[in-house]
Amino acid sequence: MSLTDYKEKLQNAVDLVNKNELDQGRKVLQELIDELHENQTNEEKDILATALDIRSLIRAYGRDFEGSMKDLDESIALRKFLFSEKFSKNQEDIARLLTHKGINLGQIGKLDEALSQIKEAINLYEECYKDGSLSNTGLYTHALNQLAITQKNMNNFESSFEAFNKAIDILEKEVKVDNSLNLDLAVTYMNRGINNVETSKTQDSIDDFRKSIDIVIDSLKERPELVGLYSRLVYYSILSMARSGLILPDKLEKFKTESEYVFNTYGMTEEAEFWMTKIGELFAPPQSS
Structure with a gap:
């Protein structure tokens, strides 16, 4: 195969992965990796390193961490060689x-x-x-x-x-x-902010979450899927207050008003629903044994 063929095959694998067709993407990568192990100019080493990199991500996604690290080790070795050759x-x-x-x-x-x-x-x-x-x-x-x-x-x-x-x-x-x-x-x-929650630095955690929330809200117009991240941040903010025993009505009211605006404007995702359910659990009465 020519270098162009290898690049096209790699792009095909990338396209499949981006479409979440992981099994097919893995198959194409395996074929490509097998072929490139036979021929390795520096350009081919570069493509092989990329293919191994992508396969390592697929393996990690499937929780095959050992297989992922095997791919990473080979890819790292190739990248180090290419750097030593001044290819990179x-x-x-x-x-x-x-x-x-x-x-x-x-x-x-x-x-x-x-x-x-x-x-x-x-x-x-x-x-x-x-x-x-x-x-x-x-x-x-x-x-x-x-x-x-x-x-x-x-x-x-x-x-x-x-x-x-x-x-x-x-x-x-x-x-x-x-x-x-x-x-x-x-x-x-x-x-x-999560670190601050775990070390009982309530105000510091609230400040960090607020900074993060403000950035996310500013980004929602272009990326409405970030409502999930927004909901997660609201959850952590309220969790921090709950753990400290300091549930502030004015802050809760602000979150309520703000979240109603966010969800009415940008919709509700599955991730957002998950975190809003978690928020509800914070206020659920304890179950009797």
């Missing part, structure tokens, strides 16, 4: 793959190994950020979020907050020139 301009792709591997390791409870992989990814992102070659700040701050979440899961909240704060500092700076990072900032505020 920077190590951003390697960092992204290391982050994914760290997430997989976290899913199977190997937190120390997860932490190591994510830290390695962040070191590479920082090199790219400092030398101006970073093309996607969102991926860098995503890795910082994953670092913070992993540290939280290891009960190291101090380091977790440091990572979230660093991500927020970067995003607050970069969003001024690239407003596509707004949602990355909203998610990071939310994640830090």
